[in-house]
Amino acid sequence: MDYVVTVLIIVMFIAQSVYLSLNKRWGELLAVVLLWSATLIYALALLQDWQIPTLKEGAELIFIPVTRFAEALFQ
Amino acid sequence: MNDDNAKKIGGYSIIAIMVTFIGATTVLFIPYNTASIARQDAWMAPLLVFPSSIYVIGVVCWLGSLFPDKGFIEYLPLIVGKWLGKLLGLSYVLFFTYFGATTVRETLAFLYGVGIFRHTPGLAAGLLLMLATTYAIASGIESMSRSFWYLWLITVVFFALAVFMALPMVKISGLLPIGEAGIKNTLKSSLLAHAFWGEIFWLVILFPYIRSKREAFMGGLAATILLSIFVSLTIVLCITIMGVETTARAYFSVFSLSDYLESAGIKAVLATIWIMTFWGKITLSQFSITIGLSQLCGFKDHRALILPVAMMLLIFSHVFYPNNTDLFSSVKNTFTSMGLLFEYILPTALLIVAILKQKLGILNNPAASDQVQQGSPNC
Numbered sequence: 001m002d003y004v005v006t007v008l009i010i011v012m013f014i015a016q017s018v019y020l021s022l023n024k025r026w027g028e029l030l031a032v033v034l035l036w037s038a039t040l041i042y043a044l045a046l047l048q049d050w051q052i053p054t055l056k057e058g059a060e061l062i063f064i065p066v067t068r069f070a071e072a073l074f075q
Numbered sequence: 076m077n078d079d080n081a082k083k084i085g086g087y088s089i090i091a092i093m094v095t096f097i098g099a100t101t102v103l104f105i106p107y108n109t110a111s112i113a114r115q116d117a118w119m120a121p122l123l124v125f126p127s128s129i130y131v132i133g134v135v136c137w138l139g140s141l142f143p144d145k146g147f148i149e150y151l152p153l154i155v156g157k158w159l160g161k162l163l164g165l166s167y168v169l170f171f172t173y174f175g176a177t178t179v180r181e182t183l184a185f186l187y188g189v190g191i192f193r194h195t196p197g198l199a200a201g202l203l204l205m206l207a208t209t210y211a212i213a214s215g216i217e218s219m220s221r222s223f224w225y226l227w228l229i230t231v232v233f234f235a236l237a238v239f240m241a242l243p244m245v246k247i248s249g250l251l252p253i254g255e256a257g258i259k260n261t262l263k264s265s266l267l268a269h270a271f272w273g274e275i276f277w278l279v280i281l282f283p284y285i286r287s288k289r290e291a292f293m294g295g296l297a298a299t300i301l302l303s304i305f306v307s308l309t310i311v312l313c314i315t316i317m318g319v320e321t322t323a324r325a326y327f328s329v330f331s332l333s334d335y336l337e338s339a340g341i342k343a344v345l346a347t348i349w350i351m352t353f354w355g356k357i358t359l360s361q362f363s364i365t366i367g368l369s370q371l372c373g374f375k376d377h378r379a380l381i382l383p384v385a386m387m388l389l390i391f392s393h394v395f396y397p398n399n400t401d402l403f404s405s406v407k408n409t410f411t412s413m414g415l416l417f418e419y420i421l422p423t424a425l426l427i428v429a430i431l432k433q434k435l436g437i438l439n440n441p442a443a444s445d446q447v448q449q450g451s452p453n454c
Contacts, residue, residue: 001196001198001199002196002198004198005198005202005389005390008202008386009386009390012382012383012386013383016379016382016383020379025379027372027373027374028372028374028376028379028380031368031372031374031379031380032379032380032383035368035380035383035384035387036383036386038387039383039386039387039390042387042390042391042394043390045394046390046393046394054391054394054395055169055172055173055176055391055395056173056176056177056395056396056405056409059173059409059413060405060408060409063408063409063410063411063412063413063416064408064409064412066412066415066416067266067408067409067411067412068408070266070411070412070415071263071266074259074260074262074263074266075259
């Protein structure tokens with residue numbers, strides 16, 4: 001299923017990029033290319049079992065110590 | 076406003092949207108979290124967070140009324156300046172993305188956790204779900220709010236049915252002695268609940284689409300009252316029927332509760348309505364990312380972003396959380412303080428700056444200037 005979803009992402013990526021460039025919507029094209037690229041990279045990481053940094057890890061790095069501190073206030 | 080086809084939504088729709096949005100995960104995740112800390116006093120946590128969620132509604136409505144013709148991410152640069160505003164906008168879009176991906180993963184955890192799916196790949200189930208949410212967003216805010224309304228009616232009817240079926244099994248002695256956990260433990264148990272109730276902050280995304288600020292405030296208020304009652308009632312039922320130990324261990328307490336009910340079909344019905352409420356939650360999360368990104372980039376139309384955002388959420392939900400244990404521990408440890416920052420502290424700081432700028436006459440918004448002449452805005 002991972003392969004199917006990755007292929008689906010590539011197909012949609014190409015289709016939408018072509019559509020937006022034909023309509024000369026450059027700003028939206030740039031945003032869409034960035035979003036699809038990020039999605040594709042993480043889809044490939046999922047497929048190949050690569051370990052790459054994620055938003056969740058960043059959030060944990062910042063917010064877990066704060067939660068621990070807040071909990072410690074009620075010990 | 077970015078969506079040209081947008082129609083205004085009323086106070087009743089706000090109740091339906093917010094109860095569905097917050098209730099979907101709250102009813103599932105709060106009982107075991109609170110019961111593991113406050114034991115039989117866990118039912119107090121939803122009542123303790125009620126005032127703070129009213130506070131969030133007040134802040135959100137006040138902010139929205141200062142910029143009635145603009146979306147949340149659009150007016151951030153008007154409050155704190157261009158660069159800091161864009162940076163804050165980006166932070167909020169990332170927060171919405173984290174939240175959306177987590178919600179998708181919670182849905183899948185629920186679908187597999189209660190045994191609805193066993194052998195179907197998670198990505199396949201997620202793909203179908205994202206298809207439904209993407210269709211809703213592409214249909215526009217009016218269709219979304221109408222769907223939420225029907226969905227909410229069905230949910231309330233069947234949830235009430237389950238509650239009535241459970242009532243004969245209630246052993247009220249399970250709640251005694253009241254107050255044994257102590258004030259510190261009860262407050263500690265409400266920490267995560269604060270973040271969940273703070274999700275009423277999403278009203279800020281809907282604000283430009285709401286008919287009036289009064290309807291926004293009253294709708295949010297009614298939703299918060301209903302939620303506090305629903306969740307408190309659920310915790311009481313779980314503790315008095317299953318006991319504290321089982322409630323504190325069961326990830327999906329409501330469904331564990333349905334095992335105790337005589338009617339075998341009620342579990343399937345509850346599972347069905349919960350899939351629908353999760354659809355609602357993902358739809359609004361996905362909508363907030365799409366509209367937020369569109370406002371951040373200054374696009375007039377957000378349609379081009381709907382599809383990539385949907386696929387991004389699906390992939391992120393799998394990359395972020397390899398398993399359910401990771402998901403539950405991350406939500407408990409991260410979302411508590413993340414919610415505190417993005418739902419309580421930052422909106423308050425933004426409101427204070429906006430009010431100060433308004434008083435000094437340097438708030439760069441024509442609508443706000445009109446309001447200064449007419450008197451202070453209120454909800």
